[in-house]
Amino acid sequence: MDAAASRVTGPRIELMRRPPERLPDDVLAAFTYGPRTGVADDPRVLHTGLAAADGLPAMEMWRAPGMATPGIDGAIRFRAHPEFLFGILDLDERPFSGIADAAESAYRRVREFQSRQSQPHLLRVWNFLDAINGGDGDLERYRQFCIGRAQGLGDLPSDKLPAATAVGRTRPAGRMQVCWLAGRQPGRPIENPRQLRAYRYPREYGPSPPSFARAICLETGELMGSGTSSIVGHESRHDGDLVAQVDETLENLRELHRAGGGAGVPAGIKVYLREPAAKRGIADTVCAGLGGREPPLLIEADICRRELLVEIECLWI
Numbered sequence: 235m236d237a238a239a240s241r242v243t244g245p246r247i248e249l250m251r252r253p254p255e256r257l258p259d260d261v262l263a264a265f266t267y268g269p270r271t272g273v274a275d276d277p278r279v280l281h282t283g284l285a286a287a288d289g290l291p292a293m294e295m296w297r298a299p300g301m302a303t304p305g306i307d308g309a310i311r312f313r314a315h316p317e318f319l320f321g322i323l324d325l326d327e328r329p330f331s332g333i334a335d336a337a338e339s340a341y342r343r344v345r346e347f348q349s350r351q352s353q354p355h356l357l358r359v360w361n362f363l364d365a366i367n368g369g370d371g372d373l374e375r376y377r378q379f380c381i382g383r384a385q386g387l388g389d390l391p392s393d394k395l396p397a398a399t400a401v402g403r404t405r406p407a408g409r410m411q412v413c414w415l416a417g418r419q420p421g422r423p424i425e426n427p428r429q430l431r432a433y434r435y436p437r438e439y440g441p442s443p444p445s446f447a448r449a450i451c452l453e454t455g456e457l458m459g460s461g462t463s464s465i466v467g468h469e470s471r472h473d474g475d476l477v478a479q480v481d482e483t484l485e486n487l488r489e490l491h492r493a494g495g496g497a498g499v500p501a502g503i504k505v506y507l508r509e510p511a512a513k514r515g516i517a518d519t520v521c522a523g524l525g526g527r528e529p530p531l532l533i534e535a536d537i538c539r540r541e542l543l544v545e546i547e548c549l550w551i
């Protein structure tokens with residue numbers, strides 16, 4: 235058989251500044267940033283409540299390597315391709331006793347749902363939260379989220395954790411949004427030699443270390459990086475210095491790419507910025523620093539540690 239003809243690719247990301255009126259059939263999910271657009275009533279669309287740094291509409295579209303079919307399972311909306319599934323859980327956080335409780339419930343539902351799918355393996359998760367830095371010490375909402383997430387993931391072994399992003403909305407929406415890509419085949423977790431594994435962070439960062447892998451290498455060859463920040467070992471670097479944090483983060487991403495085998499080119503680079511007013515030059519620096527072919531999407535968001543000003547995510551295809 236012709237290897238090229240039989241090769242299945244992983245999902246593809248498209249970052250759009252002119253969101254389309256309708257989504258093609260092979261779209262698994264689409265995240266909107268900023269103003270809601272014409273696709274508002276499509277179940278594949280998640281309105282994140284985050285905004286692009288320039289305030290204009292943006293959409294992130296994930297396309298399957300072929301047709302995908304829709305489904306609903308309780309509060310979960312999903313779209314399934316034989317190889318890949320994308321799920322969206324957009325929860326009202328307010329009925330819960332706290333963010334830990336909401337996260338535990340969300341992740342318990344995700345795992346229970348995934349256990350019944352023919353694409354059971356979690357590959358990549360995005361978490362969009364309100365007030366991620368609200369509360370002090372171990373009561374900080376991000377730390378509480380990590381406690382609930384770990385509880386909800388239950389007995390999932392560390393070496394099966396997905397790659398992830400967790401960022402905060404600057405305008406509260408009362409919602410905990412968890413969205414994920416899953417696969418028929420498991421991914422291979424990749425760790426970053428410059429960084430301690432997140433799930434082994436020491437106690438000083440909270441009672442429950444964050445449950446994610448630094449990257450996941452798909453069976454189809456793509457490398458999906460987690461949200462990456464200016465952290466070396468387990469320590470935040472360059473407190474208050476955005477330019478230095480961006481450089482450190484780019485070094486982390488290049489090392490992560492090397493650790494994953496160094497294949498492929500960057501696609502769908504997203505830069506989460508705590509203070510978008512300071513964004514001058516960052517898009518070019520990030521694009522050049524990763525060898526990107528298209529400009530990154532800059533998004534205003536809070537980052538999980540107060541001293542961190544930037545988080546960057548990237549997929550290599």
Ligand code: 3EB
Nearest residue numbers: 398399400444446461463538
């Ligand atoms: C870090 O490296 C930065 O809790 O899911 C990045 C990506 C971060 C994902 C998560 C947190 C998460 O610890 C923060």
